[in-house]
Amino acid sequence: MGESNKLIFASGPLSGTSAPCASRMSVTTKSPLTCAIGIALSGGYFPVELKFAGYDVLIIEGKSEEPMYIWIKDDKVSIRKADKLWGMNTLDTQIVLKQELNEQAARIACIGPAGENLSKMAAIINERRAFGRKGVGAVMGSKNLKAIAIRGTNEFSVANPEAFKKARSVMLGAMKESPVLYSEFSKLGTPMVVEATSAMGMFPSENYRTTGEKSYVENLGVASSIERTSGNEHCYGCPVGCTQLKIARGSSKYVGAMSDPEYETYYSFGSQTGVQDHDSIIYADHLCDKYGLDTMSVGVTIGFAMELFENGLLTLEDTNGMELKFGNHQVMTDLITEIAFRREGIGQLLCDGTKVLAEKIDQGCEKYVMHVKGLEFPAYDPRGAKAHGLNFVTAYTGADHNRGYAPQEIFGAPIPKPYDRFTPEGKGWLTKWNQDVRCATADCPTMCGFLIDMALPHIAEENTAAMVSSVTGLSLTKEDVYKVRERVNNLAKTFNITAGFTRADDTFPERILTEPIKEGASKGHYVSQDELNMMLDDYYEARNWTKEGIPTLEKLTELGLEDVAQMLSKLGKL
Amino acid sequence: MTEVKVKTIFSLIELVGGHREQTISFETGETVSALIAELLGLYGDDLRRRLFDETGKVKHGIALFLNGRNIFALEGLETKINNGDEFLMFPPVGGG
């Protein structure tokens, strides 16, 4: 969170065009949570507004002495005082700032109290969406930047309209052909995955100590989800509209709360904390949006704290008298506020995530701490999906499902070929393949990854080459796309090497390496140290990296990254 | 007689008699094919149309697991089944 860290908002080449599902933007920075490179993506309407204002990328450098916001109206950019906004939650900030600017059509990305209080789990919120993970909101807070408001009124044209029309119609055709995109996903959204991973015995439960033993399907599954759905939302230019708006029903204290929890949130505030109360999860999701927090890291941290409490490593004195027992939804929701405001006692203990909490508690609790490189685990027990898990270990951002999702293991997807989720063989190569496809066809063109997985896996690279070429006027081939994805993964890896990461950081917490899952469809499985070593060797070899996970001179030269090789050599790493 | 626990999730449940989980007993053969034939015998054409295309191939997006393992990474529909195995069928799922 030093002054020299940069915060980079980048929309992709397709954002702003009528390409479906392309209103995406990444925020990149050095993550305070992981100290590795951090990337968080969001959709909605903010990304295209930057394009309509005439910009591709916004780089924030330095630090302001006092709270400020940035106002961009087409080619006019001003940096203004935000003292009135400081302290406000993200939802009110968006309303008040639009009034202040007298510009109801402005699109805003902002931080809430969590970012202001420098929680390493702070997110940046745009509308109800989030640049959620890796503490990007804390970096924004450290710069005293409350918000970025944009209004763009420029026309956006593409380089080759005929080629664009053709490529777009291929995309739309593939989307129509998808067996899942419109028929299931647009009606159920990501929460339907609760039932899939539960049936596979890999929906993590109670900080991974009871995965497969407890079922959450009745209370958090599709039927219960549909009962609470009050409509869906679309990102700009997306015909799918996967975001499911939920309203808390019934007579509990959460009634009337409204939010759009995704699958990951049903895990983090549901199964990970042992909570079965659906409405409390909707409320928890709403609180995180409001305070500007990452639902995933916060829920995993609370689940970890619950296990510490149940094991006697946290006491009532540490918790301000709260009973941090698994399943206690009252405590789960209360803790979110404690974290967002870094409140004395339990709030201060938990607000920087699992890694910091484990360091503070010590006493051998690292074995239960579910993160890789400081980033809390996503909603898949890696003991039941080994390539998916190897991606957590090797992704340049830490335990990040979005950098190399393995649909072959989670949904039985047949591309590039069917895989057995329990075996380690071939998973190094597969993980590289998944990471590269995601990087080049979703992250770089900033295209929604759901689209790539569900409609375009068979033509992902061709689609990217055709779409990006028609929009930019470049003549990209499928092979160029292959090269881009490797360049990005090698550059990001090099960044992390310079930040001090080594092979020893590419590992799982002890529980994953030693405790087999006790019940359910993944019963008996875990990732032994030997298996992990084998998969890592296989992965590094597939990437043409050394046994220590350093990109080789040959690889960097092949990718045109000779300057990177020189830098590694100067550091004595190559 | 082979007894297999058959499980499924959301939109497929209504096509297998409304059961999220059921035990199926069958005698002929001991492969996934034989089990599916038994299921089709019980639940008819709606299930057949959901699982297979006109050429008799398993439809794109349908996933079938035996004891948690993707059958297409094993021997496909000819994968051997043993008494007490667990068979899981997914309609197309995505996201997460």
Ligand code: SF4
């Ligand atoms: S599929 Fe969902 S996340 Fe992706 S662009 Fe559409 S609405 Fe946004």
